[in-house]
Amino acid sequence: MGCCYSVPDAPDVILPDPEGPSTFTCKKLGMFSDDYVVLADEQDPNSKWLFLNRQGGLFSGSLSIDLENFVRNNPDNPKKGEILWYVKFDSAPKYKREYDDDSSDDEFSDGGDYFSFLRHRRENHYAMKWKMISEMRIEPGKRPGGSYILKVKAKGTATRKVRYELNDEGQREKRYHDHERVKSVSYKMIQKSDGAEVDTWKIRGDLNRGRECHWENVLFDATENRGVNRVNTKPNCDPSLCLLVAHICATEYDIGAVKSNFRPQWERQKFYHETPWSG
Numbered sequence: 001m002g003c004c005y006s007v008p009d010a011p012d013v014i015l016p017d018p019e020g021p022s023t024f025t026c027k028k029l030g031m032f033s034d035d036y037v038v039l040a041d042e043q044d045p046n047s048k049w050l051f052l053n054r055q056g057g058l059f060s061g062s063l064s065i066d067l068e069n070f071v072r073n074n075p076d077n078p079k080k081g082e083i084l085w086y087v088k089f090d091s092a093p094k095y096k097r098e099y100d101d102d103s104s105d106d107e108f109s110d111g112g113d114y115f116s117f118l119r120h121r122r123e124n125h126y127a128m129k130w131k132m133i134s135e136m137r138i139e140p141g142k143r144p145g146g147s148y149i150l151k152v153k154a155k156g157t158a159t160r161k162v163r164y165e166l167n168d169e170g171q172r173e174k175r176y177h178d179h180e181r182v183k184s185v186s187y188k189m190i191q192k193s194d195g196a197e198v199d200t201w202k203i204r205g206d207l208n209r210g211r212e213c214h215w216e217n218v219l220f221d222a223t224e225n226r227g228v229n230r231v232n233t234k235p236n237c238d239p240s241l242c243l244l245v246a247h248i249c250a251t252e253y254d255i256g257a258v259k260s261n262f263r264p265q266w267e268r269q270k271f272y273h274e275t276p277w278s279g
Contacts, residue, residue: 007079008037010070011048022239026229063089067244083141084240093134124162124275131155147192152253156182158264181206182255215249224250
């Protein structure tokens, strides 16, 4: 739950749990909160429908997100609604750097030497390719249905230029010019019981910068723009489940989150060796 923000009050009229194709608007509970309130009408801030309650941290190995309604009948926890679905992250995302090939063991292989690091002949100019792999469980609460696994993979590049530049006193200082880029983020959802695939989908990375992120698959059509997530669920699936999966894509594994969590760790790479100034 986000710092300094409490659980939202229940609305005067509690809407029934969603059924059939639905439209949701998810807005942050506050500027520094990680929780979202789900509205039935984007133009009406009082049309609270559901609550996305985030607990723990992504890199703590204990992150969970509960999708709750506003039916609060638990005397031991009077601000806790009924959980429709929840997601559990059993481990932190794994970032891998300086890889020579993209093996097929992560089930997203595109072959070749995509992850071989780039060798630059210019002194103090470095580059590498990296990937991120993550996996989480999606479990039913009060809603009927089985369990699912969502797998996420991202690909990107990182560059560093080391320059010796004059400061205000006319002395040379070593300065780092770093840049990280996300090429793409891929998603794959399977049934936990038998591994049957539900769907796979992908978004492009920084090449799409300046536009709203857009995800579409057999479950939902969703967009994210400046912290507001809009989700349209599709027929023949539980709209609550679709909403939770879309929320994960738009918050925990959108382009900005993947990039901000990546650390190149240049000094630990075996090919990294800075050339001192010799002017």
